[in-house]
Amino acid sequence: MNICWFITILLLLHSCNPGDCIVGGHVSVPHSRPYLVYIQDSRTKSACCGVLVREDIVMTTANCKMSHLKVYLGVSDTTLLPTGIEVDSFPHPCFENKPGNDIMLLKLKTRATLNKTVTIIDLPNPWNDKILKDCLVMGWGSTKYDHYSPSTVLRELKVTLKDLTNCFEPDVICNEDPFGPSQGDSGGPLICGGIAMGIVSFHMKKTEGYLTGYTRVSQHLQWINEIMSAPHRIERGTTTCTPVTKQVEKAVSEFFY
Template identity: 35%
Template sequence: MRSLYKFLFFHFLTCFGLEETIGSEIIHGKKVPEQLMLYMASVQDSSGHHVCGGFLIAEDLVVTAAHCQHGNPTNVVLGAHDLNKIDNDTNRYTAESCLHPRFANSRTGNDIMLLKLSKKVKMDKNVQKIRFPNSDIKIKDNAKCRVAGWGFTRNGGKTVNVLQVVDVPFVNLKVCKAKWHHFGLDLPDSAICAGGYGSNKGFCKGDSGGPLVCGGMAVGVVSFNMRNNCDYPTIPNIYTNISKYRHWIKDKKRECKM
């Protein structure tokens, strides 16, 4: 029976796929005021094309999703909520990727990557870093969190230039695992879930790598959901639990160099 579940799951993926497309917009969200969420980063390729979201955790370090590596990220834009209003001299930074060594694909976990910036960012009214957990997180079921990005706003839609944000409910991990197990996927313990189930809000194509923010702290990294399933509610959205990688992040702060 387990083999049958897996066969049906991968058949489902063949037809519909997982949200692993590089660059993932926000469903039923709203524009982010320019003075808020100043840690948000647009991760871009060498041509200046937005491929993923990310967030600043130190003066020279941005967190994003490991699967974003497929988009060949070489640049990070900070301090620009509107991607049509980028000053390359002040907003753009070259970056080197530090991929988690055990990452294989989003479904098996370790979907986290650090981007080491070529120079330190000056914290000011346009750019600020965000805190991340220094211990295992404990978040109540249905707690209101938020996710932001420049991705699709609906199925078959398109990305936007102005940063969007939406509130999403935190989903109990046991419930989340059970929902995904029904489709033959056993989520890793490093996953956390929010939105996409019991809610008409969540992320979609183009928001990958962005943060799940709860209580003013980045607790998750946008990883995947069911492609063509951004109209909700069906199965919870999946994020990488940052607290599981806090020691790795701290080590990479020293080791990851340009």
């Protein structure tokens, strides 16, 4: 990738920071996405999204890491939140506030009770991670790109993935569209064929429309399984971090998240 072109993109890049909604979407049927989780810092009230992947595990993005996180299950309207659940946070050890490795698991201190409004979403199959082009994104984030206006009710949008190549890192899925996730949708899922194939990592403004970056879940299944097996004994697991070049690292250090 040409370094000048790369740096130009970095200057335009906007993460879906905590406190970051779906632009151009529609209101979801209440409790129709029971795997979706509302995540909030209990002190600052900054918020993001996640998905329940086991009764005691929520998957979200590492850029959602905050000091006093609580998760809320079975939420449709954020003005009517249930009792929050405290968590232990396990961000990916290779995440460096730039595209790539933007994933985190939250271990609930109280296991979820599964019912019609709280369910688990499936993760990709490690032997077949082909991504369908017609997918669904959702969240409570801003309904406008240029003005922070979070939604109190869950919104969703069908997206068509166009070109999965030429993205920042091997574990990043990029898609350009005039509508999509915005500020507040960080950590929300990219659902393709009923499977959580990606999670919202960042978005950036382009000449026409916006580019959304999703963390490709299938690239992190080994790490996910290790954390789910023994979260308090294994944080890094067998993960090997591949550092970016010093030139790129210097260029991106001030422009992410």
